[in-house]
Amino acid sequence: MANSQSVDELFAIDSLLDDEERQIRDTVRKFGNERIRPHIADWFEEGTVPARELAKELGSLGLLGMHLEGYGCAGTSATAYGLACLELEAIDSGIRSLVSVQGSLAMFAIWKYGSEEQKQQWLPGMAEGSLIGCFGLTEADYGSNPGGMLTRAKRDGDDWILNGSKMWITNGPVADVAVVWAQTDDKVRGFVVPTDTPGFTANTVKKKLSLRASVTGELVFDDTRLPADAMLPEARGLSGPLSCLNEARFGIIFGAMGAARDCLEAAVEYSQTRNIFDKPLAGYQLTQAKIANMALELGKGELLAIHLGRLKDAGELKPEQVSIGKLNNVREAIDIARECRTILAANGITLEYPALRHANNLESVLTYEGTSEVHQLIVGKALTGIDAFR
Structure with a gap:
């Protein structure tokens, strides 16, 4: 209708944003409408999403880890990142989940708590979308109470041996790297686990009625051996x-x-x-x-x-x-x-x-x-x- 307004116009939302924030918002909205919206209903119905393909496209737009500094990340404001999330979820929550798990969970954990070597090894590829990450905290019986987790990492000489499982892990079955949290003799610690490590398995969760345009998995660790430098050095405890x-x-x-x-x-x-x-x-x-x-x-x-x-x-x-x-x-x-x-x-x-x-x-x-x-x-x-x- 000619005289109808949008909610953003009614609340004068644009007046609260600067030029860069509006530009980022508009760019993400255009990408979502042109690239994803024509396919999202089919992906939802089929219970699939081309995660690897989308990750590279999202990375080329600078949306992966966009609010982080350095290592190929865009270094935008948090507000700009939020506006990008708003536009992505306007298309589908599964698409926003792909981006937020990549940037705010897996990348942020390495960026905030990792060694310089870990950051250099993983973050540039994750920022460009050529590498996908996931974040393993939740377990089947320990969601709201992560401190009760059963996954455990034990020392074996200089190495760590990881055993346990994680559940409801977005990106898990397609990830190249998993940030995994486990009980140790020195509180809960985080580990950077390449998904091709022997003893690591990712099983896809099927028959979902929600987030169907998103890849969800169970991570299983069976005597998964990790080198000493797999541990995130700056994170100790929950x-x-x-x-x-x-x-x-x-x-x-x-x-x-x-x-x-x-x-x-x-x-x-x-x-x-x-x-x-x-x-x-x-x-x-x-x-x-x-x-x-x-x-x-x-x-x-x-x-x-x-x-x-x-x-x-x-x-x-x-x-x-x-x-x-x-x-x-x-x-x-x-x-x-x-x-x-x-x-x-x-x-x-x-x-x-x-x-x-x-x-x-x-x-x-x-x-x-x-x-x-x-x-x-x-x-x-x-x-x-x-x-x-x-």
């Missing part, structure tokens, strides 16, 4: 992997709003052209009430994301603030996706429209990188000073 999770959670704060925006745009466009009782669906008060309520939550979520991005760029972002962002934005995004499906009615259950695909994906986003319950407890502890986890 603070290492948890700081990596905060990096990934930050991208989700923006990304979830991309999924919500895509649903709302599709629902609004449909409501303008779908006639019910001889007038557009958009012309009914109940429809406009739904659209207005969803727009409010989308706009507020985007404003929160940008605010947290500015705090991160200033070096002032706290973990509990990241939890506020993920808790709010994912919760609102999944509600928006479901509400949009009601506007689309029967058409909304098909892959011709994005709402139910996004809703299915957001079911995973709701519980990975910390469940909503975990983030509620983090916020609750910040407000009361009392740890209620146990």
